[in-house]
Amino acid sequence: PVATPWQQRAAWTGYTTALQAQGAEIDEIDIFGRECAVTLPGRSKMPSHLDDDHALRNWHAQLASRKARHWRDELPISTEVAADWAERPALLRALEIVARHARADSTITPWLTVPWLLKSMKITHAALPCLTIGDKALRRAPRDAQTIIVRNLRAFADRAEEGLVRLQALEDNRLRAADAIRDAHRPGKLATLLSLMQFVPVASPRLVAETLYLTISGAGKLLGRAADLDLVVEVSGRQAWRTYVARDLALSFGFVQRSVGRPLAPPKYSANLEPVLQVFDREMAELDAKLASLGRAGPVHFPGA
Incomplete structure (x- = not known):
């Protein structure tokens, strides 16, 4: 996936x-x-x-x-x-x-x-x-x-x-996202956002709003929720134009410091995660199909966005 x-x-x-x-x-x-x-x-x-x-x-x-x-x-x-x-x-x-x-x-x-x-x-x-x-x-x-x-x-x-490390990070992000969605109360479009962040690892409320058909305020709250779950990192430090980066890249690019000691392992795969992983993978497949239909792999600007 x-x-x-x-x-x-x-x-x-x-x-x-x-x-x-x-x-x-x-x-x-x-x-x-x-x-x-x-x-x-x-x-x-x-x-x-x-x-x-x-x-x-x-x-x-x-x-x-x-x-x-x-x-x-x-x-x-x-x-x-x-x-x-x-x-x-x-x-x-x-x-x-x-x-x-x-x-x-x-x-x-x-x-x-x-x-x-x-x-x-x-x-x-x-x-x-x-x-x-x-x-x-x-x-x-x-x-x-x-x-x-x-x-x-x-x-x-x-x-x-580095390629292997980043591949593993994407796999870990997928498991962490599924684990967070499973435990979330009323996850809403959290799965869609986290799927989007695999393809678009640098995001702003405006970009998310246009892509997921949300208000800018709603997109900001959704990104803030993902940040509270430690799945993305807010790197702007400003109220007006917030910018978020996928956590693995925030570490790679030096926006946040690595914790001292052994890094936290991602949740282990279990049968309980399978239904959520299926939802998450379906979201990713739909995003992948939209990108392919546009013939591009860059910024995600879907028709109507």
Whole structure:
């Protein structure tokens, strides 16, 4: 049930990595906020030359494509390889192709191509946007290539680990949401809100009101209720324009401090949770279908909202 929101969040993270590799001074939260159509307090406005959501949407479409492609046919680079190419470790082969592509193309494209390249080379089963890397040193042919190789292999490992951690966080959020809904008195649209926050992890009362067909006051109260249940975190600290972030991302982005000691485990799955999980998953499936029908994975602006 959390595959689509994970893919979406991972693409936002990967896109941030690619922009940073091009010298952009932005953080993940800037892309998350832009894609959720929410202005985050205390953040500088996105530079106009970077504010191109079409580039990210095109990348979403490429990542979702089922078309079988091979890097030899698609990339504008030499396809000649060394005699021992097949015996080399797979990730070293991938890094060599990335370096060739980066030297041939000075744009952001070589970095965004990495997830697809790993799939094309059968290193991964799917295009995983969390595995985006970017390193300007790959555009040169330095003497100390070993340092660059080690740095990027570590980057792959770090990105993969972060992807697993965030996938688990989404699974935990699903269980916590179901547990809270089960115990809530008159939950109302709490399940719909928490499902929405999987896809749109940065939200404001206005966005929630437009999406869930509520008044702004009602949306604010619903978000406040979710915050009281410790399922979302209010990060604005202002009364007029409140902003909320999914709790796992609030921790990742440094809006709240991690508790000292062992973190609280999510509720364990039990048969008692199954009816609520079915409701929650149905809400997520409906949101997923609406996004798919719009052909987009960015800000949720449904027809009529």
